[in-house]
Amino acid sequence: MKNKKVEYINLGLIDYKKAWDFQEELFKKIVDIKVNNRNNQTEDITPNYLIFCQHPHVYTLGKSGKLENLLLDEKGLDEKEATFYKINRGGDITYHGPGQLVVYPILDLDNFFTDIHKYMRYLEEAVISICADYGINAGRIDGLTGVWINDENPRKLCAMGVKSSRWVTMHGLALNVNTDLNYFGNIVPCGIDDKAVSSIQKELNREIDMNEASEKLRRHLSELFEMELITQP
Numbered sequence: 709m710k711n712k713k714v715e716y717i718n719l720g721l722i723d724y725k726k727a728w729d730f731q732e733e734l735f736k737k738i739v740d741i742k743v744n745n746r747n748n749q750t751e752d753i754t755p756n757y758l759i760f761c762q763h764p765h766v767y768t769l770g771k772s773g774k775l776e777n778l779l780l781d782e783k784g785l786d787e788k789e790a791t792f793y794k795i796n797r798g799g800d801i802t803y804h805g806p807g808q809l810v811v812y813p814i815l816d817l818d819n820f821f822t823d824i825h826k827y828m829r830y831l832e833e834a835v836i837s838i839c840a841d842y843g844i845n846a847g848r849i850d851g852l853t854g855v856w857i858n859d860e861n862p863r864k865l866c867a868m869g870v871k872s873s874r875w876v877t878m879h880g881l882a883l884n885v886n887t888d889l890n891y892f893g894n895i896v897p898c899g900i901d902d903k904a905v906s907s908i909q910k911e912l913n914r915e916i917d918m919n920e921a922s923e924k925l926r927r928h929l930s931e932l933f934e935m936e937l938i939t940q941p
Contacts, residue, residue: 710819711753714935716926719761724768724793724804727761727812734814735878742816742874754876756819758929758937759812760922763804765790767895770869773800777896788894797879799853799869801895807886807909809921811929817875820933824872828853831881834928835866838883841924844911855883856903857911863904865911885909885921 719727738754745752767778767790778792778801785792790805804810817827832848835855839846846865849856855866866883884907892905908916930937 709751709753711756711816712819712934712936714756714758714815714930714933714937716937716939717757717759718922719759721762721764721806724763724766724791727759727763727810728793728795731759731812731814731878735873735876738814738816738876739874742818742876754816754819756816756935757812757814758926758935759814760926761810761812762806762808762918763810765803765805765891767792767801767803768797769794769801770797770799771795772798777801778894779896780894784894788891790891790894795879797869797871799867802867802869802882803891803895804882805888805891807884807888807907807918809883809885809918809925810880811883811925812880813877813929815877815933817872817877822875824870827872827877828868828870830932831868831870831929832866834925834932835881835883837928838921838924839865839908842908842912842916844908854881857906861904863906865906865908883908883921883925885916885918 734757741752741754832855836846846855846857849858853868854864857863868881870879886909887907
């Protein structure tokens with residue numbers, strides 16, 4: 709039986725490692741149910757989760773990333789009050805910080821569709837839709853993951869990197885809303901050195917209400933995946 713109920717969890721501003729550990733806990737919970745169902749021929753329903761949060765300054769390097777794309781040493785990280793983690797998602801290096809909307813869908817894709825390519829495109833489409841809400845014409849660039857403003861000066865608004873096992877997902881997307889873009893100057897974002905990074909704030913030249921942006925993105929994700937979002941009291 710497909711379960712399209714998704715528990716929405718807003719963690720606010722949270723340390724990256726704490727959020728990562730929480731993701732792993734929920735991820736394992738779903739995988740364990742699936743393994744038990746397979747081994748015992750049971751049909752227990754798997755839950756789904758949608759985590760929204762922000763992080764203090766942190767750089768994360770995916771499995772396929774190159775350490776040389778981090779342009780800071782340990783002293784430089786300390787000076788920037790930033791941390792660094794090698795993590796188990798796909799992709800190269802990226803930055804997370806205050807003013808950036810980070811979304812971690814912990815979904816059993818057996819409840820939706822078993823197609824990682826489609827999953828990634830849906831995440832991108834939700835971000836493209838919220839950009840349109842703010843009057844920004846964003847889209848995709850062939851061969852590159854994420855969401856971009858693709859004009860004569862291509863610039864990235866949203867980075868993506870996911871992990872999937874047994875059709876259960878974790879990690880996700882990071883949308884620059886009011887992000888301090890100076891921190892991207894300390895890395896080669898996603899290993900791409902010939903394109904810029906931007907934010908909704910920079911494109912519109914005004915600060916964006918983070919709660920408003922969260923609600924818009926949550927609505928687009930819910931509609932695309934046909935989720936029934938549940939918020940625990």
